[in-house]
Amino acid sequence: MGGPRVATPDLYSIIEVAGTPGVNSIMGRTRVNVTAGAGVAVIVTIGQSDFANFVGTGPYTPTHSTVYNFNLYDERAYQCADDVLGAASFGGRGSINGRIGDNLITNGKCSTSVIAPISIAGSMAADWAPGGNCNNRITVLMRRLFNAGLWPVTAIAWMDGESDKTLGTSQSAFAASQASVISTFRNMGCNAPFLVALYSGSGQTSNGIRSAQAAAVDNVTIFAGPDIDAITNRLGDGHLDDTGAAAAASGWATKLGLVF
Numbered sequence: 119m120g121g122p123r124v125a126t127p128d129l130y131s132i133i134e135v136a137g138t139p140g141v142n143s144i145m146g147r148t149r150v151n152v153t154a155g156a157g158v159a160v161i162v163t164i165g166q167s168d169f170a171n172f173v174g175t176g177p178y179t180p181t182h183s184t185v186y187n188f189n190l191y192d193e194r195a196y197q198c199a200d201d202v203l204g205a206a207s208f209g210g211r212g213s214i215n216g217r218i219g220d221n222l223i224t225n226g227k228c229s230t231s232v233i234a235p236i237s238i239a240g241s242m243a244a245d246w247a248p249g250g251n252c253n254n255r256i257t258v259l260m261r262r263l264f265n266a267g268l269w270p271v272t273a274i275a276w277m278d279g280e281s282d283k284t285l286g287t288s289q290s291a292f293a294a295s296q297a298s299v300i301s302t303f304r305n306m307g308c309n310a311p312f313l314v315a316l317y318s319g320s321g322q323t324s325n326g327i328r329s330a331q332a333a334a335v336d337n338v339t340i341f342a343g344p345d346i347d348a349i350t351n352r353l354g355d356g357h358l359d360d361t362g363a364a365a366a367a368s369g370w371a372t373k374l375g376l377v378f
Contacts, residue, residue: 121264122257122306132254133190135238135245140190140255141171141201148197150186153267157229159222159378160188160268162259162310163205163215164246164299165277165317167239168346168366170205173358174212177201185219188234190255193262195232204259205235214358214367218275221371227378232268234259242281244291247298256299260306271310272378274303275343275370279327280319289326296334311377315343315370320356323347341377344369 134140154160163169177200186195190204198216201207205215219231236255238245245252263269276299282292300312314331318324328347335342344366351362358366 121269122260133258135251138206138238138240140204140236140238141207142189142191142203144189144192144196144203147203150195150197152186152195152230152232154269158232159228159230159272160232160234160263161218161374162271162274163218163233163235163237163277164256164274165237166241166280167206167208167237168317168358169214169235169237169275169277170239171201171207171213172211172239173214173363174360176210176212178212178216178363180216180220182220182223184223184230185216186230186232187215188232188263188266188268190234190236190259190262193266195266195268198233202233202235205237206239208239211357212363214363214370217363217367218370218374221367222374225371225375227371227375234263240281241278242285242287243278243295243299246278246302247295248302253302256302257306260303260308271308273310273374274308274312275315275374276312277315277317277343277346279317279324279331283318283324283327287327289330292327293330293333296330300334300340309339312340313343313373313377314340316345316347318347320352341373343373
């Protein structure tokens with residue numbers, strides 16, 4: 119089976135983002151052996167803080183024992199628990215990643231969910247495009263999932279746009295960066311369904327960013343994710359609170375469930 123395999127491990131330095139590292143400590147983690155196969159869903163989550171360890175009032179532990187977290191850093195899978203490995207962390211909060219895995223199993227879409235998070239807080243769409251400081255996180259993840267036998271990827275969940283709204287990125291510029299992000303996956307041989315959330319942040323949203331996100335959907339290889347902007351359950355800093363995190367995870371699981 120073809121894939122983006124490399125002969126030697128990639129250096130951690132090419133996937134770390136200065137000032138906003140991903141979670142990489144496996145102390146206390148339970149390693150598991152899992153490979154792609156019937157009933158196994160491999161979900162990549164990519165974007166900014168609400169897709170990282172920045173939501174809720176505390177860590178979330180999945181209720182299903184077969185929700186796993188693939189670690190970008192060491193090419194291994196672990197029992198999923200916050201902080202999820204691979205994504206940036208606020209410290210002391212939770213994540214929607216394990217919640218998504220729980221929902222997918224509860225909804226009968228899979229018996230095992232492997233979540234591969236790489237989100238970085240404050241990242242813009244251009245950061246994930248070629249030349250951006252997050253782009254290598256995509257290419258390294260694809261190689262490591264393949265090497266670990268977690269290939270092909272089942273789906274990619276993309277949730278970015280708040281920083282672009284804040285910094286005034288135009289609709290056309292966001293659309294171009296977003297298209298380049300999708301092309302990065304395709305150029306790595308990953309043809310999984312790519313889901314795009316409507317996401318431009320809490321409070322005043324950006325019609326331009328939302329329009330670029332909606333326009334990307336072709337219902338062939340690119341599909342609509344949930345409307346995260348519509349979730350009003352928020353913490354004081356605008357991140358999703360526990361109720362909002364549960365709603366976002368449910369929305370993501372429902373949309374993901376339509377494509378596999």
